Amino acid sequence: MPYRQELVARHPSLQASVVPAPVKPVVSTDWRKGLPVLTSHHVTLRELRASDAPSLFALLTTEEVSRFISPPPTTVDGFERFIAWTLRQRQAGSYVCFAVTIDSTDTAIGIFQIRELESGFGAAEWGFAIGSAYWGTGVFSEGAKLMLKFVFDEVGVHRLEARAVVQNGRGNGALKKIGAIQEGLLRKSFEKNGERLDQALWTILAEDWNAMNTQAVILH
Numbered sequence: 001m002p003y004r005q006e007l008v009a010r011h012p013s014l015q016a017s018v019v020p021a022p023v024k025p026v027v028s029t030d031w032r033k034g035l036p037v038l039t040s041h042h043v044t045l046r047e048l049r050a051s052d053a054p055s056l057f058a059l060l061t062t063e064e065v066s067r068f069i070s071p072p073p074t075t076v077d078g079f080e081r082f083i084a085w086t087l088r089q090r091q092a093g094s095y096v097c098f099a100v101t102i103d104s105t106d107t108a109i110g111i112f113q114i115r116e117l118e119s120g121f122g123a124a125e126w127g128f129a130i131g132s133a134y135w136g137t138g139v140f141s142e143g144a145k146l147m148l149k150f151v152f153d154e155v156g157v158h159r160l161e162a163r164a165v166v167q168n169g170r171g172n173g174a175l176k177k178i179g180a181i182q183e184g185l186l187r188k189s190f191e192k193n194g195e196r197l198d199q200a201l202w203t204i205l206a207e208d209w210n211a212m213n214t215q216a217v218i219l220h
């Protein structure tokens with residue numbers, strides 16, 4: 001992730017954010033019928049719309065963003081088809097993709113997605129990509145916390161996996177920072193430009209997430 005095989009078809013205000021972002025309770029919804037809007041201090045996760053295609057195309061197809069992930073669609077039309085596909089998969093109950101927006105703007109600057117690894121979403125894999133102008137700003141951490149709350153509390157996932165190419169310093173650093181545990185190394189498991197690369201396998205269990213939240217309540 002991001003982008004399934006079948007698809008191959010600085011923000012300053014955030015840097016100043018030293019207060020831990022409160023993650024508002026997710027209002028329980030049937031996410032298969034439509035995704036809830038998840039909001040924190042600066043970040044909102046919401047359903048993708050066809051009109052997000054131009055900004056996602058501009059921000060997520062750069063070399064630095066796409067270097068270590070499956071190839072993104074190569075045109076705005078391709079992103080529109082990707083977005084339509086994400087909505088169909090969400091309705092089918094096997095996949096969810098949120099757009100990332102910040103502050104009062106509604107522009108999609110990235111995506112967070114999960115796909116089920118076992119029937120009923122007991123185990124899932126997540127992936128994420130954010131425009132490089134927003135790297136190191138706190139967008140990832142805020143968005144990831146919203147996503148994890150949704151994944152564990154709403155979808156009911158008990159084991160969440162992520163795979164990151166070993167050379168992807170930011171991807172691995174981000175997963176470690178959010179509390180994921182590296183379980184192992186998937187040797188030569190990702191092919192990019194004819195090269196087979198090793199990936200780190202990172203996991204977060206529902207009990208890890210509950211412990212992180214209990215700790216956060218005790219600390220604050």
Ligand SMILES: CC(C)(COP(=O)(O)OP(=O)(O)OC[C@H]1O[C@@H](n2cnc3c(N)ncnc32)[C@H](O)[C@@H]1OP(=O)(O)O)[C@@H](O)C(=O)NCCC(=O)NCCS
Pocket residue numbers: 001002064065066068069127128129130131134135136137138139140141162163164165168169170171172173174177
């Ligand atoms: C992955 C991604 C969403 C993370 O967002 P981000 O804003 O870059 O992440 P953050 O800056 O919050 O966290 C990255 C951490 O990795 C650290 N890091 C950066 N380069 C590193 C390296 N070479 N080795 C180890 N850690 C590194 C950073 O210092 C940071 O930790 P810190 O905040 O404690 O200093 C973003 O980089 C991205 O979209 N990358 C392209 C797509 C991608 O690779 N997706 C992930 C697939 S698993």
